[in-house]
Amino acid sequence: MKKLGIGLLGCSVILHKAHGPAMFSLSDDYELIAMCDIDPQRLNQMADDYHPKRRYTALADMLADPEVDVILNTTPTSEHAATTIACLKAGKHVLCEKPIAITMEDADAMVEAARQSGLVLQMALQSRHNLAWKKIHELLQQNAIGTPHTITLTQYWNEPTVYDNWRTTASVSGGGILADSCVHWIDMMRWQMGEITSVCGIGIPSPDSPRPEIEDTSLTLLRFASGAIGCLRNGWRNQTLSGNAESVEINGTKGSIRAELRTPWSNSGVQEIHLITNGDDEHVFTYHSPHLRFRDQLKDFAECVRGEHPVTCTVEDGRRALKIQQAIYASFDSRRWEDVPC
Ligand SMILES: NC(=O)c1ccc[n+]([C@@H]2O[C@H](COP(=O)([O-])OP(=O)(O)OC[C@H]3O[C@@H](n4cnc5c(N)ncnc54)[C@H](O)[C@@H]3O)[C@@H](O)[C@H]2O)c1
Numbered sequence: 443m444k445k446l447g448i449g450l451l452g453c454s455v456i457l458h459k460a461h462g463p464a465m466f467s468l469s470d471d472y473e474l475i476a477m478c479d480i481d482p483q484r485l486n487q488m489a490d491d492y493h494p495k496r497r498y499t500a501l502a503d504m505l506a507d508p509e510v511d512v513i514l515n516t517t518p519t520s521e522h523a524a525t526t527i528a529c530l531k532a533g534k535h536v537l538c539e540k541p542i543a544i545t546m547e548d549a550d551a552m553v554e555a556a557r558q559s560g561l562v563l564q565m566a567l568q569s570r571h572n573l574a575w576k577k578i579h580e581l582l583q584q585n586a587i588g589t590p591h592t593i594t595l596t597q598y599w600n601e602p603t604v605y606d607n608w609r610t611t612a613s614v615s616g617g618g619i620l621a622d623s624c625v626h627w628i629d630m631m632r633w634q635m636g637e638i639t640s641v642c643g644i645g646i647p648s649p650d651s652p653r654p655e656i657e658d659t660s661l662t663l664l665r666f667a668s669g670a671i672g673c674l675r676n677g678w679r680n681q682t683l684s685g686n687a688e689s690v691e692i693n694g695t696k697g698s699i700r701a702e703l704r705t706p707w708s709n710s711g712v713q714e715i716h717l718i719t720n721g722d723d724e725h726v727f728t729y730h731s732p733h734l735r736f737r738d739q740l741k742d743f744a745e746c747v748r749g750e751h752p753v754t755c756t757v758e759d760g761r762r763a764l765k766i767q768q769a770i771y772a773s774f775d776s777r778r779w780e781d782v783p784c
Contacts, residue, residue, distance in 0.1 A: 445473040446744055449510040449534070451501060451525060452517040453479040453488040456539065460568075460706065461514055462492065464737040471744040472512075478504040501525055505532035512562075512747055514740075515539060519621070520614045523548035530559040537743045539566045541625040542760030544616040546768065549761040556757045562746045564753050565760035567629045571738040574703055574713040574729045575630060578690070581699060582634055586717060588696030593635055593672040595627050595690045598680035599705070610653045618656035620645065620767050624676045628763045629755070631674065634692065637667040642779040643770040648679035662770050665779075696720075704732040 448465065450457060465472050478498040479485040489497050498504040504513075505528060512535040517525055523543045529536045542565060543549045556563035569575050582590060604622075608614040615621050620643075632638055641664050645657030659677040666672065688703040697719035704711030713729040746753050769780040 443470065443748075445469075446471060446747060447475040447509040447511045448472045449476040449478060449504050449507065449513045450474070450492075450494070451478050451504070451513050451515045451529075452521075453477060453481070453484040454516040454539075457514070457516045458488060460733065460736040461516065461740065464740045465514075467737055468740055468744070471741060475509045476504050476507055501528060505529060505534060510534060512537070512743070518608050518614050519616055520544055523552055526552055526563065527555040530555045530561055530563060533559070533561070535562040535743075535747045537564045537566055537740070538760075540629075540760065540763075541616060541621055541767065542757065542764050544613075544621075546761075546764065549757075549764050553757050553761055562743070562753055563757045564743050564746060565755045565757060566739060567626055567755045567759065567763070568706060568735045568739045569626050569630050570633060570755050571742060572703070572706070572713075572729075572732060572735040573738075574701060574715055574727075574732075575634075577715055577727050577729070578692070578699055578701060579634060581715075581717060582692070586697060587692065587694030587699055587719065590635060590668075590692050590694040591670045593631060593670065593690065593692045594675070595631060595672070596675040597623060597627060597688045598675070598677045598682045599623075599686045600681045601678050601686075604658075604678050605652050610656050612656055616764075617767070617771060618645065618647075618653075618660075619658055619676050619678050620660055620770055623678075624660065624674070625763050625767060627674055627676065628766050629759060630690075631664065631666075631672055632759070632762065632766075635666050635668065635670055635672065637784060638664050638672075638766050638782055639667050639784075640665045640779050640781045641766060641770050641773055643674075643773050645771075645774050651679070657774070660770070660774075662773075706733050706735055 476496045477489045477494045513529045515538040643662035645660040647654040648658040658679045662674040664672040692699045701715040715727040717725045769782045773780040
């Protein structure tokens with residue numbers, strides 16, 4: 443099996459924390475050819491650790507490198523469209539970080555560029571590769587709780603460092619927590635429950651926020667095409683009893699799924715899914731090493747590029763998540779339910 447020559451675009455924190463270690467653990471799938479960052483200092487700092495064959499400060503130069511087959515794009519959100527489209531036009535497959543883009547125009551252009559190129563453009567919404575979320579998906583597909591009719595998904599983190607970077611500058615990030623981590627949960631809700639058709643949300647800054655123009659905390663009600671309803675609760679500055687908390691409860695006509703999940707940064711956290719049927723019949727499924735979702739995502743990307751199966755999380759999924767995110771922002775302003783036509 444030929445290894446894929448990989449080019450890393452953006453010497454980012456997420457690359458260093460998650461994708462880099464994942465890539466090095468997949469040495470049968472990938473060979474690190476090049477790294478590129480517009481900031482030479484960041485490029486050299488990270489490349490001195492990673493030892494790529496070549497270093498670039500201009501994307502065009504990395505795209506001219508014939509040994510680069512695929513690009514992992516971890517630039518900030520405002521850069522995703524222009525850089526990803528350039529990669530596709532140069533014949534490179536792309537795994538692009540979330541969220542897809544800031545505007546629907548950019549997201550549409552990415553969908554079109556992927557279609558025209560015939561190449562793989564996969565969105566890095568890695569919860570789809572978290573074994574615990576995959577088990578929940580399998581249980582729902584097997585009708586384990588009958589017809590699911592409510593879902594409540596909660597992500598409360600206490601992350602004051604979000605104010606230190608571009609993540610809270612709306613012109614680069616697209617907004618606050620909704621445009622950042624919440625996109626994972628919009629995608630998860632769609633994947634587990636089917637299409638979202640209308641939303642009604644409210645967002646507030648944290649009382650001590652230095653950026654009161656963006657939301658740190660949001661609450662959103664959702665309706666699904668199936669008739670089910672949901673509630674999405676997110677916060678960057680919410681201390682909870684269990685620290686950084688991610689949890690989900692899905693109730694159906696025959697049973698219930700409750701899960702305590704762990705952030706992907708946790709190497710040792712245990713994720714537990716409780717399946718309760720017939721009132722009190724309980725099964726517990728336990729998963730370790732939540733960070734392995736990044737390895738499994740990169741493995742999955744390599745399989746897609748080799749044509750072994752269709753793309754798991756498509757550019758259309760990324761576009762749809764942005765559309766729903768924008769409808770939630772619209773409902774913040776209108777204080778009404780907003781439809782999200784398909
Ligand atoms: N999947 C996840 O759970 C997850 C978690 C964190 C971040 N992210 C996403 O990853 C991306 C990166 O986030 P981060 O906080 O790690 O970024 P970062 O700020 O740490 O790094 C971004 C790097 O990109 C470089 N850069 C900017 N524009 C560029 C361009 N046009 N060409 C080349 N390099 C360029 C910057 O110089 C910087 O070194 C974002 O899209 C973010 O939303 C995803």
